[in-house]
Amino acid sequence: MSMKWWNSKIRVFLLTVVLCLSFVTQANAQSEYERRMYNYQTRWSKLIPKYTKVQFAGGMGFLSLGGGWNYGKNKQWETDVLFGFIPRYSDEKVRATFTLKQNFIPWNVKLGKDFSMDPLSCSLYANSVLDGDYWASAPDKYPNGYYSFSTKIRFNMALGQRFTYHFPVDKRRTRKSVTFFYEIGTNELYLISAFCNSYLKPNDYLHLSLGLKVQIL
Amino acid sequence: MRKRITLFFVTCSTIFLSGCDAFEYHPYDGKISGERNVNAKNIARIEEACKGKETIRFAFFGDTQRWYDETEDFVKALNKRDDIDFAIHGGDISDFGLTNEFIWMRDIMNKLKVPYVALLGNHDCLANGETIYRKIFGAENFSFLAGNVKFVCLNTNALEYDYSRPVPDFKFIEEQINEELEGHEKTVVAMHVRPYSMEFNDNVARVFQHYINFFKGLQFCLNAHDHHIKIDDLFGDGIIYYGTANIAKRKYLLFTIKPNDEYEYEVVEF
Numbered sequence: 513m514s515m516k517w518w519n520s521k522i523r524v525f526l527l528t529v530v531l532c533l534s535f536v537t538q539a540n541a542q543s544e545y546e547r548r549m550y551n552y553q554t555r556w557s558k559l560i561p562k563y564t565k566v567q568f569a570g571g572m573g574f575l576s577l578g579g580g581w582n583y584g585k586n587k588q589w590e591t592d593v594l595f596g597f598i599p600r601y602s603d604e605k606v607r608a609t610f611t612l613k614q615n616f617i618p619w620n621v622k623l624g625k626d627f628s629m630d631p632l633s634c635s636l637y638a639n640s641v642l643d644g645d646y647w648a649s650a651p652d653k654y655p656n657g658y659y660s661f662s663t664k665i666r667f668n669m670a671l672g673q674r675f676t677y678h679f680p681v682d683k684r685r686t687r688k689s690v691t692f693f694y695e696i697g698t699n700e701l702y703l704i705s706a707f708c709n710s711y712l713k714p715n716d717y718l719h720l721s722l723g724l725k726v727q728i729l
Numbered sequence: 730m731r732k733r734i735t736l737f738f739v740t741c742s743t744i745f746l747s748g749c750d751a752f753e754y755h756p757y758d759g760k761i762s763g764e765r766n767v768n769a770k771n772i773a774r775i776e777e778a779c780k781g782k783e784t785i786r787f788a789f790f791g792d793t794q795r796w797y798d799e800t801e802d803f804v805k806a807l808n809k810r811d812d813i814d815f816a817i818h819g820g821d822i823s824d825f826g827l828t829n830e831f832i833w834m835r836d837i838m839n840k841l842k843v844p845y846v847a848l849l850g851n852h853d854c855l856a857n858g859e860t861i862y863r864k865i866f867g868a869e870n871f872s873f874l875a876g877n878v879k880f881v882c883l884n885t886n887a888l889e890y891d892y893s894r895p896v897p898d899f900k901f902i903e904e905q906i907n908e909e910l911e912g913h914e915k916t917v918v919a920m921h922v923r924p925y926s927m928e929f930n931d932n933v934a935r936v937f938q939h940y941i942n943f944f945k946g947l948q949f950c951l952n953a954h955d956h957h958i959k960i961d962d963l964f965g966d967g968i969i970y971y972g973t974a975n976i977a978k979r980k981y982l983l984f985t986i987k988p989n990d991e992y993e994y995e996v997v998e999f
């Protein structure tokens with residue numbers, strides 16, 4: 513009798529434990545999945561461009577359009593991906609270009625409630641002409657070192673300044689801020705040429721460029 | 730209305746900005762400012778100035794690529810003389826084929842008192858360089874008559890073309906051989922790359938020599954490219970190839986073609 517009672521008590525207890533455990537694990541399983549999915553989406557969402565940008569001139573095309581990401585403690589780093597085009601002018605055709613641009617903006621100065629200014633921006637960028645007539649390294653028909661540069665890829669450097677208007681929080685609809693910037697820059701081939709020749713003056717090899725950045729996120 | 734004003738401002742600023750040299754769209758954008766068709770204009774000057782002359786004196790220089798200071802010094806040195814009829818640039822105006830390189834060199838050479846012509850070098854073919862060369866200087870094969878001497882200038886940069894175009898162009902050479910010009914008695918053939926140089930199509934080196942020997946009173950050949958003064962009877966037929974140094978060596982060749990099938994040359998340092 514007592515044995516039977518014990519058995520039934522144990523049975524109830526065990527049943528409760530099992531039920532509880534199953535609930536707990538079920539609940540845990542759900543939150544674990546949600547947590548993982550949340551992390552998964554957060555990771556991918558970092559790939560959503562934070563801004564769009566349009567740049568005029570700058571050795572990367574007449575106009576270049578694209579987007580990019582700003583990051584770092586004070587958002588002082590920026591990476592742009594831009595597509596542009598070179599007008600035909602005296603050439604045979606219009607050519608497309610691709611630019612990968614890295615910017616460093618060390619300081620930001622507030623100007624009143626809605627405006628701010630970046631007194632310095634430093635940019636390094638590689639530009640590629642998307643055309644078969646241009647090569648990244650000299651084709652095999654040439655002996656080694658015959659042409660030791662690339663006609664396709666140019667390395668550029670530029671310094672500039674920026675002015676930003678921040679939309680007040682209650683007026684924001686599709687964007688956070690708009691930035692106007694200008695840059696003065698050159699490429700590595702002009703630099704090499706200028707380095708060995710006093711004939712070339714800064715206005716020969718330094719060029720101005722203008723742009724707009726629309727911050728979305 | 731607002732849209733119209735915006736459109737007006739965008740149009741105005743685009744016109745203003747695209748006319749401004751401070752902006753560069755691309756180093757290979759082919760945006761040419763200043764003079765074009767330099768060779769044709771200068772050929773007219775050479776032919777006019779040398780009409781009826783029996784003694785012709787000209788400077789042959791080349792490979793100015795990326796040596797702006799030295800080219801400028803060369804121009805100053807040549808401008809100090811008043812015994813020269815014209816100058817010939819043997820090719821490699823540019824180093825990378827950049828649009829601005831052609832413009833910068835043209836502006837330096839345009840300061841020459843004497844008229845000049847420029848040949849197409851292998852470096853001038855890089856990227857879209859040849860297109861720019863054509864617009865600023867002219868066709869890659871051309872000829873002119875200075876006094877009684879015909880100068881035939883040829884594109885011999887075969888390695889740059891992959892058989893997409895005949896280089897050297899025998900059709901052009903044949904036309905030049907058959908062309909009847911009043912007063913034409915002697916011929917000089919100028920090129921950037923000489924036969925048996927790697928850039929030349931060596932399969933036709935002897936054919937080339939065979940052809941150019943049909944030119945009336947062939948005197949000698951001129952080439953650049955090798956960056957050294959090189960004087961050789963390449964084919965053992967008495968036709969001497971005179972190779973000039975690059976401009977960085979501060980040397981050029983000076984030729985005097987005299988009456989009675991005589992000529993002299995001199996290596997001039999500046």
